[in-house]
Amino acid sequence: xxxxxxxxxxxIGRRALVEVILLGLACGPxxxxxVLYRRSYAAESISHGMLPGLVLAxxxxxxxxxxxxxxxLLCAAAITLVARDxxxxxxxxxxxxxxxxxxxxxxxxxxxxxxxxxxELLFGDLLGVSSGDLMxxxxxxxxxxxxxxxxxxxxSLVAFDAASARSLxxxxxxxxxxxLALLAVTTVVVVQGLGSLLVVALILAPGAAALNVTGRLPAxxxxxxxLAxxxxxxxxxxxxxxxxxxxxxVALCAVAEWVLSLLAWRMHAPSPPSTAxxxxxxxxxx
Amino acid sequence: MQRALVEVLLLSVTAGVLGSWIVLRRLAFYTHAIGTAAFPGLVLAxxxxxxxxxxALGTALGFAGALDRLTRSGRAATDxxxxxxxxxxxxxxxxxxxxxxxxxxxxxxxxxxxxxxVSELDLWLTAAAAVGALALNxxxxxxxxxxxxxxxxxxxxxxxxxxxxxxxxxAIACAxxxxxxxxxxxxxxxxxxxxxxxxxxxxxxxxxxQIATAALAAxxxxxxxxxxxxxxxxxxxxxxVLGGAVFAAAALFLAGRRRLAR
Amino acid sequence: xxxxxxxxxxxSDLGGGYAPGxxxxxxxxxxVEAGMxxxxxxxxxxxxxxxxxxxxxxxxxxxxxVEVRGRPAYVPQTERARLDFPVSAVEVxxxxxxxRTAWYRRVARADRGAANAALERVGLADRxxxxxxxxSGGQRQRVLIARALMQDAAVLLLDEPLSxxxxxxxxxxxxxxxxxxGQGRAVLVATHDVDQARRWDRVLCLSGRQVAFGPPAxxxxxxxxxATYGAELVELDDGRYGVRVDxxxxxx
Numbered sequence: 041x042x043x044x045x046x047x048x049x050x051x052i053g054r055r056a057l058v059e060v061i062l063l064g065l066a067c068g069p070x071x072x073x074x075v076l077y078r079r080s081y082a083a084e085s086i087s088h089g090m091l092p093g094l095v096l097a098x099x100x101x102x103x104x105x106x107x108x109x110x111x112x113l114l115c116a117a118a119i120t121l122v123a124r125d126x127x128x129x130x131x132x133x134x135x136x137x138x139x140x141x142x143x144x145x146x147x148x149x150x151x152x153x154x155x156x157x158x159x160e161l162l163f164g165d166l167l168g169v170s171s172g173d174l175m176x177x178x179x180x181x182x183x184x185x186x187x188x189x190x191x192x193x194x195x196s197l198v199a200f201d202a203a204s205a206r207s208l209x210x211x212x213x214x215x216x217x218x219x220l221a222l223l224a225v226t227t228v229v230v231v232q233g234l235g236s237l238l239v240v241a242l243i244l245a246p247g248a249a250a251l252n253v254t255g256r257l258p259a260x261x262x263x264x265x266x267l268a269x270x271x272x273x274x275x276x277x278x279x280x281x282x283x284x285x286x287x288x289x290v291a292l293c294a295v296a297e298w299v300l301s302l303l304a305w306r307m308h309a310p311s312p313p314s315t316a317x318x319x320x321x322x323x324x325x326x
Numbered sequence: 327m328q329r330a331l332v333e334v335l336l337l338s339v340t341a342g343v344l345g346s347w348i349v350l351r352r353l354a355f356y357t358h359a360i361g362t363a364a365f366p367g368l369v370l371a372x373x374x375x376x377x378x379x380x381x382a383l384g385t386a387l388g389f390a391g392a393l394d395r396l397t398r399s400g401r402a403a404t405d406x407x408x409x410x411x412x413x414x415x416x417x418x419x420x421x422x423x424x425x426x427x428x429x430x431x432x433x434x435x436x437x438x439x440x441x442x443x444v445s446e447l448d449l450w451l452t453a454a455a456a457v458g459a460l461a462l463n464x465x466x467x468x469x470x471x472x473x474x475x476x477x478x479x480x481x482x483x484x485x486x487x488x489x490x491x492x493x494x495x496x497a498i499a500c501a502x503x504x505x506x507x508x509x510x511x512x513x514x515x516x517x518x519x520x521x522x523x524x525x526x527x528x529x530x531x532x533x534x535x536q537i538a539t540a541a542l543a544a545x546x547x548x549x550x551x552x553x554x555x556x557x558x559x560x561x562x563x564x565x566x567v568l569g570g571a572v573f574a575a576a577a578l579f580l581a582g583r584r585r586l587a588r
Numbered sequence: 589x590x591x592x593x594x595x596x597x598x599x600s601d602l603g604g605g606y607a608p609g610x611x612x613x614x615x616x617x618x619x620v621e622a623g624m625x626x627x628x629x630x631x632x633x634x635x636x637x638x639x640x641x642x643x644x645x646x647x648x649x650x651x652x653x654v655e656v657r658g659r660p661a662y663v664p665q666t667e668r669a670r671l672d673f674p675v676s677a678v679e680v681x682x683x684x685x686x687x688r689t690a691w692y693r694r695v696a697r698a699d700r701g702a703a704n705a706a707l708e709r710v711g712l713a714d715r716x717x718x719x720x721x722x723x724s725g726g727q728r729q730r731v732l733i734a735r736a737l738m739q740d741a742a743v744l745l746l747d748e749p750l751s752x753x754x755x756x757x758x759x760x761x762x763x764x765x766x767x768x769x770g771q772g773r774a775v776l777v778a779t780h781d782v783d784q785a786r787r788w789d790r791v792l793c794l795s796g797r798q799v800a801f802g803p804p805a806x807x808x809x810x811x812x813x814x815a816t817y818g819a820e821l822v823e824l825d826d827g828r829y830g831v832r833v834d835x836x837x838x839x840x
Contacts (some may be wrong), residue, residue, distance in 0.1 A: 081355065084412075088512075122577075132523050133577075135354035139515040140570020146438050146513075146563035151548050159433065163420050237512075238420070241413040255340040288420035295414035302402065350673065461762035468686045468695075475673045475680065475720075482644050483739070484687025530719060531674050 047280035052167050057140075059169045059177055059233055060272025060290060063242060066181040066226045068265030069188045071247020072257070073219055076199045080244055082119075082220060086227050087239040089115030089138040091145025091161065092235060098156030099148065105176055108228040108315070116224060119279045138232055164235030164287030166276070173232060182224050188261075191218065195259060236289040241291035242268060249301035267297050327551075330561065333444045333508055334547030337517055339456035340501045342540025343463045345522035346532060350433045350474050354519050356495070359412050359503040361514035363389035366419035368436045368511065376436060379451050382503045383512075389415055390499060396517075439510035440560030441551070448507045462497050466490040471532065509562035521546055524573045525569030526579055546572060596743050596774035597643065601652035611650070612638040616798040620790065621772040622742075625765060627785035627804075628778045630794035631817055634806040636778040639794065640745045642774075656659035657774075659687065660743040663786055665751070671721035677731045678716040681706050684738025699738070706734040709802045711760050726757025733764060750781065782808060785801045 047053045050109055093111020097104050106218075118141060122133035149158040160168070169177075188195070194210035202212040223243070230239045250264035275290030282289075348357050367385035371378040393411055396402045423433050435443075463470075469490035473480040480487035498518075505514045521543040522535065529535035550565035557564070597620040605612040613635040620626045623708055630636050641647040643656055653766040661684070684706070685699035707713050710730035712723075720728060736744055746765075750758050768775050769789075777788070785791050791807040793799040800807040801817075813821055 075403065075406045078403060078405055080403075080409040084409050094514050131352055132354045132519065133527075135358060135515055136520050136523050136573050139358070139513060140573075141518070143516060143566030145562040145569070147557075147559050147567055150434065150563065151439065151557065151559045162437070175584055214502050237418060238413060240409055241417060242415075244406055244410055248402075248410060284421045284424045288417045288424070291413060291417040292421060295410055295417065298410055299414075302396070310363055352835055379692070465691060468683075468689070471679075471688060472673065472683050475670055475683070476664065478664050479662050481646060482660070483683055483735075484659055484689070485683075526674075529674050531676065531679075535674060 043281070044277060047276050050204075053276065053280065055169050055171070055174060056166050056233075056276055056286065057273060059174055060276065061186045061269045062174070062178050062181045063230050063233060064246070064265055064268030064270075064272055066229060067185040067242045068246050068250070068268040069261045069262075070100050070184060070226050071244050071249060071268070072260050072264050073188065073195055073199070073247070074223060074244060074246045075251055077216065077219060079219070079223070080240075081134075083111055083176065083223055083227070083243050084136045084226060085116055085119060085134055085232065087113055087236050089141040090227065090231065091142050091236050092148060093145075094144045094161045094209065094231065095148040095156055095158075098161060099110075103172075104232050105173075105228060108231050111145075112224045116220075117288065160235065162237045163285055164231070164233050164238060166233040166286040166290065169233065177229050177232070180225055184226050184229075187218075187222055191215070192258075192261075195219065207323060234291060238287050238291040241294045242271065245294035245298040246271060249298040252298070252301035253304065268294070271297055327401075327442065327555075329444050329446075329449060329546065329552055330441045330508075333441065333449055333452055334551060335544055336449065336452040336456050337508060338521075338540045338543035339545060340452075340459045340504070341517050341521055341543035342499055342536045342538075343456075343459040344494075344501045345539050345543070346520045346526075346536045347463075347470060347474070348498060348519055349522040349526050350532070350535075351470075351494070353495075353498060354515060354523075355408065357498055357502055357518055357563075358515050359393075359408055360386045360390065360499050361506050361511050362412055364503060364506055365414040365436060365511045366417055366422060368420045368506075369419045372527055378507065379445065379448075379503050379544050382506060383499065385415065386499045386503060387496070390495060434560075435510075437512050438560050439506065439508050439513065441508045441561040442506060448504070450489055452504045455500055459497060460542060462493060466493060470494060479531060509565055513562050513566045516562070516569050517543065517547070520569030522567070524576045542572075595619050595688060596622055596657040597776070598625075598655040599639075599643075599652070600638075602642060602649065604649045605645050611693055612796070613642070613794070614651075614797045616652070616792075618798070618801045619794050620743075620776065622772045622774060623769050624790060625769050625775045625777060625788040626775055626790045626792055628780075628792045628794060628835065629780070629782070629785055629816060630778075630799075634816070635794040635796055639745065640747060640776070640778065643743075643745060654800050657709070657742045659739070659741060660745050661739040661741035663729075663732045663736045663744070663746040663749060666725060666732060673720065675720050676717050677712060677720055677723065677727075678707060680720050681734045681738055684735040687739065702738060703734075706737045707731070709737060710734045710764065715783065724754065724757075726753040729753055729786050730757055730760065733761065741773070744768060744776070744778045746775065748778055750779065750784065782813065798812050799819035 048057050048324030060291060074080060090108060093107045093114060094104060097107020118137045119319055120249035122137045149156055149161065153200050194215050197205040197208050197210040198212045198215045205212050226243060227239055230242055234242055244265045246267035249267055250260040255264060272290050273291065275293040278293065279289035281288040338409035348354060364386040365384035368378055371381035391412060393408060396407045396411065397404045440510060469485045469487050471490060472483055472485045473487040502514045505517045509517050522539040524536055525538045525542055529538060545566055547565060550568045552562050553568065554561035554564040595721060596830040600617045603611055603614040604721055611783055616639065628636050628639065640662065642649060642654055644662055680704040682695060682700065684697055685703070689695050704713065704716065710733055712727060712730055715723065715727065720731065723731065729764065733749065749761055753761070763774055765777070779785060786804045786808055788804065789805050792801045793807060793812055795816045800812045
C-alpha cells in the first residue's frame with residue numbers, strides 16, 4: 041500500500057495527482073466524442089501545431105496557458121484556411137501547415153542562447169504544476185466537462201445520423217465546430233502537464249478504450265473519465281518508482297488501457313475476415 | 327557542410343520520386359507516423375550499438391505492421407488507431423530516453439535531425455534509398471498510376487495493385503528512415519511531402535510532378551541549409567518552415583490568379 | 589469450365605455480402621449469352637454493384653456459383669475516378685492494356701495505337717492529351733469506356749454509364765453498346781432507366797435478391813417494378829414509370 045501512496049506523500053506529487061484527475065474530467069468524455077466523430081487527426085494536428093505559441097510564451101516569460109491558447113488559435117486558423125481549398129488535397133495541406141508550424145516552434149526554441157526548456161514543452165512538466173496552474177486547469181476542465189454534459193443530446197444526434205440531425209434541431213456543422221472548440225480548450229489545459237507531443241494520448245486513449253468495452257454511450261462517457269484519472273494516477277506511480285518522465289508515463293498508461301481494451305474485445309468477438317489490405321492505410325486519408 | 331549538401335541533393339531524388347506518390351495517394355499522415363514511430367528505435371540504437379537507420383526501420387516497420395493488424399480486424403477506427411499507436415510508440419521512446427539521455431541535447435538531435443553531422447554511412451544509405459526509389463518507381467509505375475487514379479477498377483484491370491501498394495508503403499518507410507537522420511523524426515514531412523505538395527498545385531502529369539519536385543526539394547534543401555547557417559539554427563526545422571512558406575506562397579498566388587481570372 | 593459455348597456469364601443461386609450475417613445479395617440466377625445486352629435494374633444498395641463485384645471476383649461468395657468468360661472489363665461510375673489526378677485521357681485509356689503487359693516490359697506499340705483507335709471510336713481523338721479531370725462528365729464516361737474497349741474482353745460491366753451524361757455522349761455510348769453486342773460480346777449495364785432497359789435483350793431486377801430475369805416484355809411489368817423499387821417508383825403522366833434516384837446514397 042505504501043508503494044502506491046509514496047508518490048503522493050509530498051506536495052508536488054499531490055498537486056500532480058489533482059492535476060491529472062482534473063484533466064481526466066475533461067479528457068475522458070471528450071475523447072469518446074472525438075473518436076466517434078473520427079477527429080483523431082484534428083487532435084493530433086492541433087497539439088503539434090501549437091508549439092510556436094508555447095515557445096514564444098516560454099521565451100517571453102508569459103504564462104504557458106496564454107501561449108498555448110495563442111498557439112492553438114493560430115494553428116486552427118491555418119488549418120481552416122488550408123482545409124477550405126479542395127485542391128490542396130485536404131490532409132496533405134493540413135500536414136504541411138502543421139509541420140511548418142511545428143518546425144517554426146522548434147526553430148524558435150533551438151535558436152536562442154537560453155533555450156526555453158524544449159523538453160518540457162514537448163513532453164510536459166507534470167511535476168512542476170503550481171497551485172495557480174491547478175486552479176486554471178480546474179476551471180477549464182470543469183467548463184469542458186459541463187459543456188459536454190449539456191451538449192450530450194445534440195452531440196449524439198450528429199454523431200449517429202448527421203443526415204437527419206438537422207431536422208431534429210441539431211445542425212451538424214455547428215456541433216462539429218463546438219466539439220473542435222472544446223478540443224482546443226482541452227488541449228490548452230492538458231499541454232502543460234503532458235506536453236505538445238503526448239497530449240493526444242490522454243485525450244484519445246481513455247475514450248477509445250471505453251468505447252471498446254461498452255457499446256452504450258453514457259456508460260462509455262463515464263468509464264472514460266475513470267480510465268483517464270486512473271491512467272494519470274498509475275502513470276504518476278510508475279514515474280516515481282522507475283524514475284522516468286511523468287508525462288510519458290501517464291501517456292503510456294493511457295495507451296496501455298486502450299491496448300488492453302482491444303484484447304478484451306478480441307476475446308468475445310472473433311474478427312471477421314477482411315479482404316482489405318493496404319487500402320485501409322490509403323482510406324484513412326479521406 | 328559539404329556532406330550536408332550532398333545529403334540534401336540525394337534526398338531530393340527520393341523526395342521527388344516517392345514524395346509525389348505520397349501526395350497523390352494521400353499518404354502524408356502515414357509518412358509522418360512512420361517517422362515519429364522510428365523514435366524509440368533511434369533512442370535504443372546508441373546503447374545497443376546498432377546503426378540508427380536499422381533500429382529506426384525496425385520500429386517503423388513494427389509500427390506499420392501493428393497498425394495494419396489493428397485496422398484489418400476492423401474494430402479500431404483507422405484514424406484513432408494511428409494516432410494512439412503513434413503516441414504510444416513515442417511515449418515508449420520518451421521513457422527510454424529519460425534513462426538513456428541525461429542531457430536534453432541528444433533527444434533534440436533525434437527529433438529535429440542533425441543534418442550538419444551526417445556521416446558517410448548516412449550518405450551511402452541515402453544514396454541507396456534514392457536508387458531504390460527510382461527502381462521501384464520504374465518497376466511499379468503502371469500499378470501505382472492505375473491504383474492512384476481509380477482504386478475500384480485497378481484490380482479489375484488486372485494490375486498487381488495490392489502488391490504495388492504494399493511495396494510503396496515499405497519504400498516510404500525506408501525513405502522516412504533516411505530522411506530522419508537529416509531532419510529529425512518529427513519533420514520528415516518537410517522533406518518528403520512539402521515540395522511535392524507545392525508542385526502538385528500546378529503539375530499536369532506525374533513525371534512532371536516528380537522531376538519538378540526533385541528540383542524544388544533540392545532548392546529548398548540548399549536554401550534551408552544556408553538560412554539555418556545564417557540564423558544559427560538547426561537546418562531540419564528551417565527546411566520545414568521554408569517548405570511551408572513556399573507552399574503557402576504558391577497556394578496564395580494561384581488562388582489570387584484564379585480570382586482575377588473570374 | 590463453361591458448359592454452353594455461347595454463355596459468357598453464368599450465375600446460379602448466388603448469395604454473398606460484405607459483413608457476416610448481412611447479405612447484400614441472395615438467390616440470384618441468370619445467364620448472359622454472347623451478343624446480348626443485359627440491363628440490371630434496382631435501387632441503390634439493392635445489389636447491382638455487389639453483383640458486379642462478384643462477377644469481377646472481388647467479393648467473397650457465400651453460396652452459389654459464378655462463371656465468367658475471361659476477365660470482364662469494368663466501367664465504373666465516373667465519380668469513382670480521381671478528377672484531380674494528373675493523367676491525360678489517352679493515359680487513362682492505355683491503362684486497359686496494363687493487364688496484359690508483363691511488369692518488366694514497356695507497353696507494346698500496338699497497344700499505344702489501339703489506345704488512340706479506342707479514343708476515336710468514342711469520338712474523343714482530339715482530346716487525347718487533355719487532363720482527365722478537365723473533361724465533361726460525358727466525355728469522362730466515354731474515356732472510361734474506351735479503356736474497357738482496350739481490354740478486348742468478352743464480358744463488359746458498365747455501372748450506370750448514361751446517368752448525368754449529355755445527349756451527344758449518350759447517343760454515342762448507346763451506339764457503342766450495340767456495336768459491342770454485334771461483336772458477340774456480353775454487356776451488362778446497371779441502370780435506373782426503365783425505358784432504356786426496354787430496348788435491350790434481357791433485364792435482371794435486383795433488390796437484395798433477384799426479383800425477375802428475362803426479356804423486357806416479361807420483366808418490366810408494373811408488379812415487378814414495384815417489387816424492385818418500392819417507394820422509389822414514380823408513375824409518369826403517360827403511364828410509363830420512372831425511378832426517383834438519389835445519387836448521394838451509394839449503399840454498396
